Amino acid sequence: MANQEVDQSKRRFLIAATTAMGGVATAAVAVPFVMSMLPSERAKAAGAPVEVDISKIEPGAMVTVEWRGKPVWLINRNQEMLDNLVKHDEKLSDPKLDVPQQPEYAKNATRSRKPNLMVLVGICTHLGCSPTSKLKAGEEGMGSDWPGGFFCPCHGSKFDLSGRVFKGSPAPINLEVPPHYYISDSRLLIGEDGKGA
Numbered sequence: 001m002a003n004q005e006v007d008q009s010k011r012r013f014l015i016a017a018t019t020a021m022g023g024v025a026t027a028a029v030a031v032p033f034v035m036s037m038l039p040s041e042r043a044k045a046a047g048a049p050v051e052v053d054i055s056k057i058e059p060g061a062m063v064t065v066e067w068r069g070k071p072v073w074l075i076n077r078n079q080e081m082l083d084n085l086v087k088h089d090e091k092l093s094d095p096k097l098d099v100p101q102q103p104e105y106a107k108n109a110t111r112s113r114k115p116n117l118m119v120l121v122g123i124c125t126h127l128g129c130s131p132t133s134k135l136k137a138g139e140e141g142m143g144s145d146w147p148g149g150f151f152c153p154c155h156g157s158k159f160d161l162s163g164r165v166f167k168g169s170p171a172p173i174n175l176e177v178p179p180h181y182y183i184s185d186s187r188l189l190i191g192e193d194g195k196g197a
Helices: 008-037 041-047 079-085
Strands: 050-053 062-067 070-076 117-121 132-134 149-151 158-160 180-182 187-190
Touching: 050 062, 117 187
Parallel strands: none
Antiparallel strands: 050 187, 062 070, 070 117, 132 149, 149 158, 180 187
8 A cells, every 4th residue: 555656636636626625715704804894884874975955944943964973953044143143252162263163164253154054063062962952042041142052951051053152161162063065055965075165
């Protein structure tokens, strides 16, 4: 037996077959591992921009949409609401918008691309609660000098209708204005700065 000739063709076949099976096994283990590192469709959708029809938001009204798992408020401010914005700058912590909580195009008196439409992330900058809307000036429970805005029931932070924080509030900075642009007069895209208006 020891002197028997080795069949070289069988040996080459066995080595090739073993190598091929090892490659298949390696790929079978590597593919799920690599795929697990890619974001899921759900994760991709959670970070995707959100398109909103703004034509149905009545003046003085607010709607909430979700973007990246956060509530985003769209407020169609009427003329009275806009007029009240300029009357209380001395009561605000950051009226000049020095803290960058908004894109450069929203660093203006209304913190928006279009004066009437406000786009805000509805999460308090203190501890992440969601403030309630108290849109009307002098709204019940807010005092006669209330200009309209948002009140965080968790710790009492107050924000105006541009999301600017009032002095004395626990929230250290203004509410965030997310990146957004207008695709058309009736469509808004939240999540991208874009080339629109």
